[in-house]
Amino acid sequence: MEVLARPFGEFQTNCYIVDKKIIIDPGIGAFEWIRENVKDPVAIINTHGHFDHIWDDKKVKEYFNIPIYIHKNDAFFLENDQFGFNPPKVKPDFLLNEGNYKIGDFYILIRHFPGHTPGSITVETSKFLFSGDFIFDGSIGRVDFPYSNPEDMKKSIKKFLKIPYDKKMYPGHGFATTIKKAQKFLPMWLEYL
Template sequence: MDIKVQAMGDYQTNCYIVTINEKDIIIDPGVNALSWIKNNVKNPIAVLNTHGHFDHIWSNQIVKETYNIKLYTPRDDEFMLTLDPYGLGMPPSYADVLVNPDEEIELEGIKIKFHHFPGHTPGCSALQIDKHLFTGDFIFKGTIGRFDFPNSDATLMKRSLNKILKWSEDFHIYPGHGDKTTLKNEIESLKQWEKYI
């Protein structure tokens, strides 16, 4: 597995390209992501969203149309794909597949689990590919995603933290912003947040 990352736009939102068996999966194509994607893919097969915030989904539609591939979005965040809440001119996008909470999908032999961790958004998910977890804005290095936005929910965030704290396996974590980390390294931080909320 090869993982490429590039921070996009004013919010430095991480766009990932995961390449397995010469197949490229694009995760969270943010603002003006297409040119970087064009320079780094050979055989893209899908676009995946961790959640529906504009800085993660901005280039959804142009990427999926450029490569004629499907867009997979958590079902509970579908409503965000056509919203432009801050009037920034975000292009609307339209999911081809709405993924249910905790559903596992398979793309050309590649298994991807959408672990549902609501709180930051209703559909916020961490995408598991093998021992790699693309956490969007759920877990960052040293902290967690905000839960004071419209459509955020502190009670659900606390429940999500409690859920992941029960995991016994370690994972490489690739967050929506900032540097990668591991679940083991974040356990104490997550415990503190779970108590705080």
């Protein structure tokens, strides 16, 4: 399973391409890079609805004629910008819940980890976990934005700490890490929230 990664925009938001088929978080200016690196993609998956993760959703969706997946609690972000940056508005095609999904030939586990946004999710394949802005290498997503919730983030961290296995983890910003490495520092954040 191949993962291509590149940061985009002022906030250096990571866009990922999994096996040239699944596009995760096409942010500001990601479209051209995506077009050069995919072959018959099957879906866009947004880890959450913040503008820097969904900016090129509309371009990618329309160019490749593929659906957008996002958690049901974050779908409103795609049509109503909350930060005044005015990303292109687009309607999502599939509203996710926590659970297992088959998208194209891929089996994907979606876990719901609210806190940074109401519909923050992780996207898990057989080998990798994409954590969006829930967890970074050594940090967690901010909880002082509109629709963020520190109490939800605490619950989400406790839930994440129960994952019993390790995988490489790709966050929404910064460098890759692992589940086990994240689990070592996360308890510290429970004290600060």
